Amino acid sequence: MMDMSNPAVASAAAPRAVAAGPTKIGIDNLEFFYGKNRALHGVTFDIPSGAITAIIGPSGCGKSTLLRTINRIFELYPEQRATGAIMLDGRNVLDRNYNLSDLRSRVGMVFQKPTPFALSIFDNIAFPLKHYERLTRAEAHERVETSLRQAALWDEVKDKLNVSALSLSGGQQQRLCIARTLAVQPEIVLLDEPTSALDPISTAKIEELLLEQCENFTFVIVTHNLQQAARLAHRTAFMLNGELVEVGDRERMFVNPRDSRTRDYVTGRFG
Amino acid sequence: MNPIVRNRQIVNGIVLVTATAATLFSLFWLVWILWTTVSQGAAAFAPSLFTKMTPPPGETGGLLNAFFGSAVMILLAVVIGTPIGVMAGTYLAEFSRGSRVAGVIRFINDILLSAPSIVIGLFVYELVVRQVGHFSGYAGGLALAIILLPVVVRTSDEALRLVPNQVREAALALGLPRWKVTTKVVYRAGSTAIITGILLAVARISGETAPLLFTALNNQYWTANLATPMANVPVVIFQYAMSPYDSWHALAWAGALVVTAFVLTLSIVVRLFFRQRTPR
Amino acid sequence: MPAVDIETAAAVAGDRGTGAPTLRRRPVAGASTPPGDRLFGWLTASAAYFVLILLLGIAVSMAYGGRLAFETFGWQFITGRDWDAVARKFGAFIPIYGTLVSSAIAMLIAIPTSLGIAIFLAEVAPRWLRGPIGIAVELLAAIPSIIYGMWGLFVFAPVMAKYVEPWLNDHLGPLPILGPLFTGPPIGIGMLTAGIILGIMTIPFIASVMRDVFQAVPPTLRESAFALGATPWEVVRKVTLPYTSSAVVGATFLGLGRALGETMAVTFVLGNAHDFSKSLLMPGNSIAAAIANEFTEADSDIYLSSLIALGFVLFVVTFIVLALAKLMLVRIGRNAGTKG
Ligand SMILES: Nc1ncnc2c1ncn2[C@@H]1O[C@H](COP(=O)(O)OP(=O)(O)OP(=O)(O)O)[C@@H](O)[C@H]1O
Ligand SMILES: [Mg+2]
Numbered sequence: 022m023m024d025m026s027n028p029a030v031a032s033a034a035a036p037r038a039v040a041a042g043p044t045k046i047g048i049d050n051l052e053f054f055y056g057k058n059r060a061l062h063g064v065t066f067d068i069p070s071g072a073i074t075a076i077i078g079p080s081g082c083g084k085s086t087l088l089r090t091i092n093r094i095f096e097l098y099p100e101q102r103a104t105g106a107i108m109l110d111g112r113n114v115l116d117r118n119y120n121l122s123d124l125r126s127r128v129g130m131v132f133q134k135p136t137p138f139a140l141s142i143f144d145n146i147a148f149p150l151k152h153y154e155r156l157t158r159a160e161a162h163e164r165v166e167t168s169l170r171q172a173a174l175w176d177e178v179k180d181k182l183n184v185s186a187l188s189l190s191g192g193q194q195q196r197l198c199i200a201r202t203l204a205v206q207p208e209i210v211l212l213d214e215p216t217s218a219l220d221p222i223s224t225a226k227i228e229e230l231l232l233e234q235c236e237n238f239t240f241v242i243v244t245h246n247l248q249q250a251a252r253l254a255h256r257t258a259f260m261l262n263g264e265l266v267e268v269g270d271r272e273r274m275f276v277n278p279r280d281s282r283t284r285d286y287v288t289g290r291f292g
Numbered sequence: 293m294n295p296i297v298r299n300r301q302i303v304n305g306i307v308l309v310t311a312t313a314a315t316l317f318s319l320f321w322l323v324w325i326l327w328t329t330v331s332q333g334a335a336a337f338a339p340s341l342f343t344k345m346t347p348p349p350g351e352t353g354g355l356l357n358a359f360f361g362s363a364v365m366i367l368l369a370v371v372i373g374t375p376i377g378v379m380a381g382t383y384l385a386e387f388s389r390g391s392r393v394a395g396v397i398r399f400i401n402d403i404l405l406s407a408p409s410i411v412i413g414l415f416v417y418e419l420v421v422r423q424v425g426h427f428s429g430y431a432g433g434l435a436l437a438i439i440l441l442p443v444v445v446r447t448s449d450e451a452l453r454l455v456p457n458q459v460r461e462a463a464l465a466l467g468l469p470r471w472k473v474t475t476k477v478v479y480r481a482g483s484t485a486i487i488t489g490i491l492l493a494v495a496r497i498s499g500e501t502a503p504l505l506f507t508a509l510n511n512q513y514w515t516a517n518l519a520t521p522m523a524n525v526p527v528v529i530f531q532y533a534m535s536p537y538d539s540w541h542a543l544a545w546a547g548a549l550v551v552t553a554f555v556l557t558l559s560i561v562v563r564l565f566f567r568q569r570t571p572r
Numbered sequence: 573m574p575a576v577d578i579e580t581a582a583a584v585a586g587d588r589g590t591g592a593p594t595l596r597r598r599p600v601a602g603a604s605t606p607p608g609d610r611l612f613g614w615l616t617a618s619a620a621y622f623v624l625i626l627l628l629g630i631a632v633s634m635a636y637g638g639r640l641a642f643e644t645f646g647w648q649f650i651t652g653r654d655w656d657a658v659a660r661k662f663g664a665f666i667p668i669y670g671t672l673v674s675s676a677i678a679m680l681i682a683i684p685t686s687l688g689i690a691i692f693l694a695e696v697a698p699r700w701l702r703g704p705i706g707i708a709v710e711l712l713a714a715i716p717s718i719i720y721g722m723w724g725l726f727v728f729a730p731v732m733a734k735y736v737e738p739w740l741n742d743h744l745g746p747l748p749i750l751g752p753l754f755t756g757p758p759i760g761i762g763m764l765t766a767g768i769i770l771g772i773m774t775i776p777f778i779a780s781v782m783r784d785v786f787q788a789v790p791p792t793l794r795e796s797a798f799a800l801g802a803t804p805w806e807v808v809r810k811v812t813l814p815y816t817s818s819a820v821v822g823a824t825f826l827g828l829g830r831a832l833g834e835t836m837a838v839t840f841v842l843g844n845a846h847d848f849s850k851s852l853l854m855p856g857n858s859i860a861a862a863i864a865n866e867f868t869e870a871d872s873d874i875y876l877s878s879l880i881a882l883g884f885v886l887f888v889v890t891f892i893v894l895a896l897a898k899l900m901l902v903r904i905g906r907n908a909g910t911k912g
Contacts, residue, residue, distance in 0.1 A: 125467035136462035139480040149466040304803035314688020321772045322712050325723045379619030401623050403894045408833020410860045414883040418633040471612030499716020502835040506867045533722050559714040
């Protein structure tokens with residue numbers, strides 16, 4: 022692993038101010054259980070709006086678990102449950118009464134492995150879109166184009182919108198999934214290692230698109246790539262063994278971590 | 293060579309040769325039966341098979357009404373059995389994670405899958421024919437549907453369980469309700485396997501005779517009225533083969549050839565193209 | 573890598589935080605409301621429970637349709653040897669006996685053959701041959717049973733009458749104990765012919781399950797035995813069979829369940845006789861064949877009821893056999909049972 026305190030690396034990205042908009046998501050004393058197994062221990066921290074928050078930490082520390090509680094996707098599995106509070110604009114999304122469809126329309130998610138549906142490229146985006154809005158054919162087309170452009174995929178697929186999405190390359194599929202997520206205009210987008218299965222060029226494209234779009238969305242990205250976190254994130258949270266160890270801006274996390282465990286991790290002294 | 297090792301080798305050789313012989317033994321029957329069907333059927337084959345109705349003894353004719361009746365009843369079975377079967381498979385694969393009931397239903401479904409088809413015929417007789425007072429194409433289609441159903445339940449259950457959860461998660465994460473996720477996304481992802489199951493089920497019911505004997509019965513004439521007894525290839529083959537007339541025997545063989553060719557072609561094509569195993 | 577424009581980002585972030593999200597849309601009316609999900613869940617659940625109800629319905633309707641026969645004859649229905657439509661006296665011993673005996677003959681043929689095929693596919697056949705042979709064996713199962721019946725009646729029975737049965741008469745007939753099984757006129761129609769055809773039909777059902785079950789044996793187990801110098805047969809006997817024994821028995825039960833209920837293949841060649849005969853060469857009957865042959869001729873309520881009662885007996889017996897088969901197949905894991 023690279024030494025992130027190396028000034029050369031640190032200065033690779035342009036300097037930036039501490040980007041902390043008002044709190045979008047307030048996570049409070051979150052516990053998560055896989056059956057009897059506890060995977061999160063009292064996680065508490067805030068995610069600012071209109072910024073990129075990165076979650077880092079060694080494998081198995083609970084990063085994915087944390088993301089999966091925010092949009093309650095874990096509820097697909099009856100044996101999994103979460104306690105504590107995740108406040109989204111002042112309401113606890115873990116509340117039973119919180120409308121799931123509403124929650125998920127506000128909190129989109131992109132997974133590690135591309136998950137295109139067995140539909141055409143166009144329908145991959147238009148189908149979820151039509152669930153929310155009544156659109157004419159032309160409007161739908163326009164929205165599809167917009168989101169494909171946002172995801173930097175338009176030029177590559179504009180001539181084959183009716184081709185099966187499964188025929189795209191892995192990197193293209195992932196950008197399609199991002200486009201699909203952006204198309205329904207969520208406020209928050211959760212990304213779980215979105216580039217870990219991709220080549221450097223596709224990765225660069227996706228990073229670019231996150232930076233371009235971060236003014237329109239609140240991004241929460243899990244990544245194993247510390248440079249990526251350093252390049253992208255306004256705020257970074259470090260997790261270890263289901264606990265949140267430290268959270269702060271890039272300067273604090275990569276140059277001057279307060280917790281020795283964070284320092285060990287970002288300097289690569291960790292396993 | 294060490295005599296113990298040699299003896300072991302000899303025993304091994306005998307067993308493996310026997311195993312090979314057992315395989316050849318079963319292939320021998322396959323070839324014999326197919327050869328008989330093809331040669332007898334081809335000898336009796338004529339275009340009039342598809343243009344004329346089933347004849348009285350001694351006269352020439354064809355099996356047009358029987359082919360039509362079979363097609364209609366198979367179609368009816370698919371129309372009735374497929375939606376219920378796919379829905380039941382959906383429940384098992386999508387909505388009953390880890391529940392006991394699902395285990396029981398799978399168990400019962402597997403038994404239904406192997407239940408004697410003549411009992412299904414009796415059941416439909418009791419349920420429909422006796423209540424209505426006469427045999428009918430509807431009753432025949434229903435009996436076939438009951439035979440098709442468990443095959444479809446089984447294959448769609450398995451097909452849907454093969455769809456990775458990531459697909460469901462990705463669709464749910466977009467805020468889509470579960471039913472849309474299932475019908476638009478998960479079905480799509482599992483469609484090949486589900487269709488395979490339906491085609492194999494069709495192959496299975498195409499040759500079924502016993503359940504039609506006292507539901508659709510038979511009809512010497514053309515009818516498109518499902519409320520009346522209906523001719524169908526398997527029962528015609530049965531009656532003609534059991535009859536003392538050579539002309540009827542010939543027609544029975546021709547019908548047998550068509551049915552066998554249809555069923556085997558369907559089975560082979562489905563297997564080659566979709567690479568899935570037959571449930572039975 | 574373009575640097576992020578932090579000022580803009582922060583400014584927009586501030587914007588988003590204060591202003592209400594203006595882009596929020598409501599889902600299309602009704603589209604995402606729980607009722608849709610509830611309805612769909614309810615529909616699929618009903619379809620699944622329908623399978624249970626169906627099996628229950630079959631059992632109940634058979635019992636109900638056969639109640640007249642059971643009430644009239646009691647246990648005599650099972651043990652009685654008279655099946656007399658004119659005298660309206662029905663005892664099903666002959667068909668029940670015929671079902672059991674023809675299935676037993678079928679098992680005698682099918683079990684060793686299937687085991688042989690499974691061993692052949694696991695240890696002898698080169699990899700490229702396994703698929704085609706597997707498909708060929710499964711085709712035996714795809715051939716409609718009525719074709720077996722016709723072939724049996726027109727082709728196989730004459731061969732039995734001409735070559736096999738005279739030989740059995742001459743060579744096995746004189747034996748003590750076994751002899752009576754093989755004496756009788758060589759007419760080709762009868763229990764032995766039916767049993768053999770039934771056996772051929774059953775082979776693919778048993779063989780394909782056994783093949784799958786054998787494939788479920790962890791490769792490391794087999795490999796470690798081979799590494800110790802075991803011959804393929806020793807691997808089968810010491811590793812594969814012990815590991816799969818319950819599933820192998822389950823496979824045979826599955827085949828037995830099929831054989832017991834098979835109708836068309838045996839109806840042609842059994843001869844529909846209602847007289848008891850020890851000889852396997854004499855015409856006999858089976859439950860399924862009796863129903864198939866006589867149902868449309870049944871001219872009295874008690875006759876009809878007796879035939880449905882026969883169906884009930886068949887249903888109960890096959891249910892038990894198939895249930896046992898399933899239970900034994902469950903243990904080896906999901907894959908092994910896919911042939912259910
Ligand atoms: N489905 C599951 N059932 C039981 N335990 C699970 C499950 N998924 C994850 N866990 C456990 O929860 C803990 C956190 O897992 P999680 O997937 O959140 O880690 P992660 O930080 O995302 O790791 P990675 O970087 O490898 O993706 C791990 O100890 C893991 O073993
Ligand atoms: Mg993870």
